[in-house]
Amino acid sequence: MIVGLQISALIFSLVMIYFALIHYKKGVLNGVEMFFWLLIWVFSIFAVVFPDLLKIFARTFLFARLFDMMVFGGFFLVILLATKSYITTKKLEKKLEDLVRKQSFQYAKKKQKK
């Protein structure tokens, strides 16, 4: 059961590295971002293949089980990314609104001249 879970997590991590590479090649991610994502997924692979390595962290942070720590870490990461994504979306919405408004002013000006 554990091996099955490990294999799934390993495949998922490798697929995510592949996605990161594709987006890097397309220019969506820059070098620093690519390095950050690579680091996360390589760390995930290590954590999946050698789960005992993380046990020491689990004990240090007073988690009863390693799995609990992984779930906590997952939630932490998801909330962090969701917040960042929300703020980025808000900023983009504002920029889009300003741009569309500017264009509408130019349109009205052009129409008035005719």
Add this chain to the structure above:
Amino acid sequence: MKIAIVAPVFNEEKFIPNFVNSISTLGYPAYIIDDGSVDDTPKILSNLRVKGTKVRIFKHNVNLGKGAAMKTGAEAAFSDGFDAVVFMDADGQHDINDFPKFVKKLNEGYEVVFGSRNMGMGVPLIRYVGNKLASLMISFLFGRYFSDILCGYRAITKKAYKEIKWESAGYAVETEMVIRTAKCKLMHCEVPVSTLYLDEFKGVSLIDAVGIFFDVLRWRIKL
């Protein structure tokens, strides 16, 4: 006081010709903002010829929402030197005969004038209940009672606009205006207006209402 009409428009091909004709009889300049319509509205607007009244057309290349369209109209009108604007919905639900009531109140010195619909007359029950619940919620959270928070027929002066400049791009704009008016302690009043519901599928939906509910809670904390 120099007053202009601001009308946000989205997919109103059925109503826009009549709307423009009716507001042209008022004799006030109008700012019509096409908020990225995908029907024949842009075509109708670009072919529009109105005698006498000055009508300026603005076009959003993408649909931003009612709040953003109202902001575009207000900013354009105020930068053209107008002292106040009256917002009207372009779907024909607002009666132009109520327009002088807004002008009168603005001339009396009110900074914000809200239209208040007679809720007993032809307003769908779900909207009536929703509107009253919203009024009670605003009253409870912000200490001011407004009888019709969601009515889009309203007027605002340039000075008041600078103070309550809203951030909502969508249908939450009406609620945000009410809350900011209360928070900034602006001189405001309500005038009774009549309303015709010509298009049942437009306006604030249940999903919008849920979003507005959370926005109100956010403003309670933020403002």
